[in-house]
Amino acid sequence: MAALFITVNGVRREITSPPETPLLFVLRDELGLSGPRFGCGLDQCGACAVLRGAEAVASCRLPVGEVADAQITTLEGLGTPDEPHPVQRAFLEEQAAQCGYCSNGMMIATAALLWRTPHPTDAQARMALDDHLCRCGSHPRILRAVQRAAALMWDADSDADSDQRGQKGDA
Amino acid sequence: MSDQPNSPHSGAPAGAAGIHAETAGQLSPLPDTLLNSTLDDWLAIGPDGDITVFSGKVELGTGVRTALCQVVADELDVALDRIHVVMGDTARSPDEGMTVGSQTVATYWRAARLVAAEARQALLALAAARLGAAPAVLVVRDGVVSRRDEPDDPQRRVTYAELLGGKRFDAPVTGRAPTKSAADYRLIGASSGRLDLANKFYGAPSFVHDLRLPGMLHGRVVRPPSTGATLRALDDSGLAAIPGARAVRLGDFVGVVAEREEQAIRAATLLRLTWDESAALPAQETLHESLRDLATRDEVRQERGDAAQALAGATRVISGRYLQPYQAHASLGPSCAVARMEDDGSMTVWCSTQGVFPLRGALADLLELPTERVRLIFMEGAGCYGQNGSDDVAADAALLARAAGKPVRVQWSRADEFAWEPKSPAMLMEARGGLDEHGQIVGWEYQVWSPSHANRPRRALQLIAGQLVAGQAAPLSAFFYGGARNAPTEYAVPNTRVTMHWVARSPLRASSMRTLGGTANTFANESLMDELALTAEADPVAFRLRHLTDERARAVVEAAAQQARWDEPLAAGDDPAPGLMTGRGIAFARYENTEAYVAAVAEVAVDAASGVVRVRRVVVAHDCGLIVNPDGVRNQIEGNVIQATSRALKEEVRFDATRITSLDWETYPILKFSEVPEIETVLINRPDVTPVGAGEPATVVMAPAIANAIANATGARLRQIPFTPARVRQALAEKR
Numbered sequence: 046m047a048a049l050f051i052t053v054n055g056v057r058r059e060i061t062s063p064p065e066t067p068l069l070f071v072l073r074d075e076l077g078l079s080g081p082r083f084g085c086g087l088d089q090c091g092a093c094a095v096l097r098g099a100e101a102v103a104s105c106r107l108p109v110g111e112v113a114d115a116q117i118t119t120l121e122g123l124g125t126p127d128e129p130h131p132v133q134r135a136f137l138e139e140q141a142a143q144c145g146y147c148s149n150g151m152m153i154a155t156a157a158l159l160w161r162t163p164h165p166t167d168a169q170a171r172m173a174l175d176d177h178l179c180r181c182g183s184h185p186r187i188l189r190a191v192q193r194a195a196a197l198m199w200d201a202d203s204d205a206d207s208d209q210r211g212q213k214g215d216a
Numbered sequence: 217m218s219d220q221p222n223s224p225h226s227g228a229p230a231g232a233a234g235i236h237a238e239t240a241g242q243l244s245p246l247p248d249t250l251l252n253s254t255l256d257d258w259l260a261i262g263p264d265g266d267i268t269v270f271s272g273k274v275e276l277g278t279g280v281r282t283a284l285c286q287v288v289a290d291e292l293d294v295a296l297d298r299i300h301v302v303m304g305d306t307a308r309s310p311d312e313g314m315t316v317g318s319q320t321v322a323t324y325w326r327a328a329r330l331v332a333a334e335a336r337q338a339l340l341a342l343a344a345a346r347l348g349a350a351p352a353v354l355v356v357r358d359g360v361v362s363r364r365d366e367p368d369d370p371q372r373r374v375t376y377a378e379l380l381g382g383k384r385f386d387a388p389v390t391g392r393a394p395t396k397s398a399a400d401y402r403l404i405g406a407s408s409g410r411l412d413l414a415n416k417f418y419g420a421p422s423f424v425h426d427l428r429l430p431g432m433l434h435g436r437v438v439r440p441p442s443t444g445a446t447l448r449a450l451d452d453s454g455l456a457a458i459p460g461a462r463a464v465r466l467g468d469f470v471g472v473v474a475e476r477e478e479q480a481i482r483a484a485t486l487l488r489l490t491w492d493e494s495a496a497l498p499a500q501e502t503l504h505e506s507l508r509d510l511a512t513r514d515e516v517r518q519e520r521g522d523a524a525q526a527l528a529g530a531t532r533v534i535s536g537r538y539l540q541p542y543q544a545h546a547s548l549g550p551s552c553a554v555a556r557m558e559d560d561g562s563m564t565v566w567c568s569t570q571g572v573f574p575l576r577g578a579l580a581d582l583l584e585l586p587t588e589r590v591r592l593i594f595m596e597g598a599g600c601y602g603q604n605g606s607d608d609v610a611a612d613a614a615l616l617a618r619a620a621g622k623p624v625r626v627q628w629s630r631a632d633e634f635a636w637e638p639k640s641p642a643m644l645m646e647a648r649g650g651l652d653e654h655g656q657i658v659g660w661e662y663q664v665w666s667p668s669h670a671n672r673p674r675r676a677l678q679l680i681a682g683q684l685v686a687g688q689a690a691p692l693s694a695f696f697y698g699g700a701r702n703a704p705t706e707y708a709v710p711n712t713r714v715t716m717h718w719v720a721r722s723p724l725r726a727s728s729m730r731t732l733g734g735t736a737n738t739f740a741n742e743s744l745m746d747e748l749a750l751t752a753e754a755d756p757v758a759f760r761l762r763h764l765t766d767e768r769a770r771a772v773v774e775a776a777a778q779q780a781r782w783d784e785p786l787a788a789g790d791d792p793a794p795g796l797m798t799g800r801g802i803a804f805a806r807y808e809n810t811e812a813y814v815a816a817v818a819e820v821a822v823d824a825a826s827g828v829v830r831v832r833r834v835v836v837a838h839d840c841g842l843i844v845n846p847d848g849v850r851n852q853i854e855g856n857v858i859q860a861t862s863r864a865l866k867e868e869v870r871f872d873a874t875r876i877t878s879l880d881w882e883t884y885p886i887l888k889f890s891e892v893p894e895i896e897t898v899l900i901n902r903p904d905v906t907p908v909g910a911g912e913p914a915t916v917v918m919a920p921a922i923a924n925a926i927a928n929a930t931g932a933r934l935r936q937i938p939f940t941p942a943r944v945r946q947a948l949a950e951k952r
Contacts, residue, residue, distance in 0.1 A: 047509065060716070062476075062478075066476075067478060068480050070476070070477045070478045073477075074434075074476060074477050077428070078419065079419055079420060079421045079422065079423075079426040080418075080419030082423075082425065082549060083425065083550070083627060084548055084550075084630070085880065085881060086551055086552075086629065086630060087630060087881070089630075089880060089881040089882065090548060090881055092548060092549065111229075115848060119419060120417075120418065120419035121418065121419035124418070125418060126414060126418055129418075133417050133418060136413075136417050137409070137414060137417055138411060138852065140410060140413065140847065142407055142413055142416065142417075143277045143278060143279075143595070143599055143851065143855055144276070144277025144278065144548075144597075144598055144599030145412070145416035145417075145422065145449040146277075146423065146547075146548045146549045146597075146598035146599065147548050148413075148416050148417055149419070152417065163415055170889075171889040171890045171892070172890065174889045175888050175889045175890050176888075177416075177889070178548060178881060178886060178888070179548070180546055180547060180598070180599055180601075180859065180886065181277060181546045181599045181855050181859070182854055182855035182856065182857065182858030182859045182862075183851075183854070183855065184854075184858055184889055184892040185858075185892070185895055186851070186854070186856050187889075210769070
C-alpha cells in the first residue's frame with residue numbers, strides 16, 4: 046500500500062493510520078494535536094472541526110484518506126500566543142468560553158465564516174455557528190467575539206478599542 | 217454551610233463570582249478544612265519566589281483557578297503570574313471535599329485568604345528579623361519586602377525567595393492573621409481574564425482527554441443495553457481482526473483495550489454479547505404518577521398557620537400540577553479518564569471528578585486496595601454542571617488498566633454518556649393557593665415528590681462499574697437531599713404548608729445537577745403565583761411586590777421590571793408575522809431561600825400553528841451580595857439563562873419500557889445559536905453583604921418566566937417541562 050501523506054498546518058506529514066481512520070484520531074493520536082476535540086463522533090456537535098482549505102468540516106467521521114490532497118488547518122495552525130490569529134485574539138479579549146471544550150469548533154467555524162463573509166451580521170454569525178453546540182451557554186460572548194474578530198481582521202485601527210477589559214470597577 | 221466529605225452536595229460548580237470576602241480583621245471560627253493543618257499543606261515558596269498553592273477544590277470551567285490565584289496574589293502581594301495551583305491531587309492537595317454548589321464557596325475562599333494572609337505574616341516576621349525593622353513598617357511589592365520609608369534602598373530589601381525559597385514554613389494554620397480590607401485589593405473585584413483560556417484557545421493540552429502516557433492503550437466500555445441487564449454470553453472472536461485488541465470481562469463489566477483509539481471504538485462493536493434484559497421502567501407518560509406510588513418518606517418542610525383551613529375559607533382557590541422530566545447534564549465532551557497501575561500495585565487515576573478524595577474511597581473499595589494506595593489527580597473535563605459520567609469513567613479506566621497491565625485511557629461514547637450519566641431526577645409538584653376578597657394570598661399548600669438529588673459515589677456499589685462487577689443493583693438512596701430546594705417561597709402568606717415526599721428508588725439513575733430541585737420547585741411556585749395574579753386581576757409584578765417584604769427581594773423584582781420596560785406595551789419585535797403571538801412573564805426566587813436574589817423577565821413569541829416557542833429577550837436582575845468579579849458574574853448569569861432556557865424548552869430524557877432512548881444530540885437536542893435570546897443583566901452590588909454564589913441562581917427563574925410569558929402571549933398555561941411544540945399545541949387546543 047502506498048504511503049499516505051496529509052498536509053496539516055502547512056507541513057506535509059506521512060501517516061501510518063489506515064486511510065479509513067477518522068481524521069480526528071489521526072490528528073489527536075498520531076500527530077499529537079489537542080485542538081480538535083472528540084464530542085460525539087456523529088458529526089452533530091462541531092467540537093472536532095478543522096479547516097479543509099477555507100471550509101470548516103467535522104473531522105470525527107471524515108476518513109483521513111479523503112483529505113490527502115487538502116490543506117488541513119487545526120486550531121494550533123491558526124496562530125500562536127506570539128502570533129495569534131485575530132479569531133484567537135478576539136475570543137481571548139471577549140473571554141468567550143466557560144469550560145472551553147467547544148471553543149475549538151467555535152473558532153474554526155468563525156475563521157471560515159470571516160473568509161466567506163468578512164463582516165457578518167448577527168444573524169449570519171448565528172447561522173454559521175448553528176451546528177456548533179455549547180453547553181455552558183457562552184453563546185453571547187462567542188457572538189461578540191465573532192464581531193470583534195471581524196474588526197481585528199479587516200479594520201484598520203481596530204486595536205484602539207481591543208484592550209479595554211480587565212479594568213477594576215467596570216460595573 | 218459547609219460541604220464536608222460526608223455531607224450532601226449540590227450539583228453545580230462553584231462559581232468564579234462567589235468569592236467569599238470578609239471584612240478586614242474579622243475573626244471567626246477556623247474553617248473545618250484548616251483545622252489541624254500547617255501552612256505547608258497549602259502553600260510553598262519556590263526557589264524562584266513563585267508560589268504554589270495546593271487546592272483540594274478543582275476547576276470546572278467556571279474560572280475557579282483564576283479566582284483562587286487572584287485571592288492568593290492579593291493577600292501575599294505578588295504578581296498574578298507567580299501563582300501556580302496544584303488542583304485535586306490526593307497525594308499533594310488538602311482534602312476539601314467536593315467542588316459543588318454555591319454554598320461551598322464561602323468556606324473555600326475564606327480558607328484560601330486566611331492561609332495566604334498567615335503566610336504573608338510569617339514571611340514579614342522573617343523579613344523583619346533580616347532587615348532589623350518592625351513588621352509594621354514593612355511593605356511588600358511583588359514578593360519583595362522593604363521598609364515603607366525607603367522602599368527602593370537595595371541594601372534594605374529582601375525577597376520571599378531569599379526568605380523561604382524552597383524551604384518550609386513549619387507553622388500551623390491558626391487563622392489569626394488579619395486579611396486585607398476590600399480597599400486594598402488589586403485583583404479581587406476586577407474583571408480579570410481567565411488564566412486557563414489561552415491554552416484552550418491555542419490548542420495546548422488542557423483536558424484529561426488530552427493526557428497521553430507512554431505505552432498507553434485506549435479503552436472503551438461496552439455497557440449493557442439497559443440498567444439491570446445481565447450478561448449471558450460474550451464472544452470476542454471478532455477481535456482477531458484487530459491486532460493487539462482484547463476484551464476484559466469482570467462479571468457483567470465488559471470493556472476492550474487496543475493500541476489505537478479508533479481500534480478500541482471498532483473493537484467495542486465487534487464483541488458479540490448476549491444480555492438478559494427486563495422491561496423494568498415505567499411508561500414515560502405515567503412516570504410522574506409512578507413517582508407518587510414510589511414515595512416512601514414524607515417530611516413537612518414548612519408549616520405556618522393553618523393552610524387547609526385558610527384554603528377552605530378562601531374566596532378563590534387555584535391549583536396546579538407541575539411536571540419536571542429527567543434531564544441530562546449533557547456535557548459536550550463525553551467523560552474520560554486515564555489510569556495506570558504502578559509497579560508497586562498501587563493505582564493512579566487522572567480524571568475530572570468533582571471530589572478526588574470522596575471518589576478515591578469508592579475506587580479503593582472497587583479495587584480492594586487500601587485508600588492510600590489509590591491516587592487521584594484531577595484534570596479538567598468538559599463542563600459538568602453536576603455529577604456526569606466523570607466518576608464512573610475513572611472506575612472504568614482503573615479496571616481496564618489493572619487488567620491490561622498498561623496505562624489505559626477510556627473515553628465514553630456519546631451514547632455511553634447519555635445512557636449512563638446520572639440524570640437530574642424527574643419531579644412532581646402539586647400546589648394550591650387561595651385568595652381573599654382583596655386578592656391577597658391567604659393560604660398556600662405545596663407538595664413535591666422527588667428522588668434524592670445526591671448520590672455521589674463513596675462506595676464501589678455507587679459506581680456503574682461496581683454494580684456490574686458485583687452483579688448488584690445500586691443501593692437505595694442513603695440520604696435524601698435537594699428535592700425540597702426552593703420548595704418554600706419568600707412570599708408573605710399567613711398560612712402555608714410545604715410537604716416533601718421522598719422517592720427511595722429513582723426509575724432512572726439520578727444524582728446532582730445544577731440547582732437540584734430548585735428549578736422544578738421554582739417553576740411550580742412561580743407559575744402558581746402567576747395564575748393567582750391573573751385570578752386576582754393584578755399585574756404580576758405588582759402582585760409579587762405586595763407579597764414581598766424583604767427589600768432585597770423587592771429590589772430585584774423592581775429592577776428586572778424596570779430594565780424590561782414592564783410598564784410599556786411589549787414591542788412587536790423584528791419579525792411580526794401572522795399567527796405569531798408575543799408576550800412576557802416574570803419570575804422571582806431567592807435561591808435556596810438563603811442565597812442570591814434573582815428575578816427574570818422573559819419575552820417570547822409563540823407560533824400558534826407549529827407550537828414553536830422562541831425566547832427573544834431575557835432580563836435578569838441579580839443580587840449576590842458583594843460582587844467580586846463582575847465579568848465572571850455576568851458570564852455565569854448568561855450561561856444559566858441559556859442552559860435553563862434550553863432545559864425549559866427542549867430537554868427531556870426519553871425512555872421506553874426497557875432503555876433510555878435519548879442517546880445523541882438529535883434525540884436530546886439543546887438550544888442552538890439561532891435560538892439563543894438576547895440577555896440583559898442588572899447586577900445589584902451590595903459591598904457590605906458577604907457574597908454568595910452566582911453559578912446557579914439565575915437557572916431557577918427561567919422556566920417559570922418562560923411559562924408565564926407563554927400564558928401572557930396565548931392564554932395557555934404550560935405545566936410540564938419541556939415546553940415542546942406538541943405540548944404548546946395541545947395547551948392551545950385545550951384552551952379553546
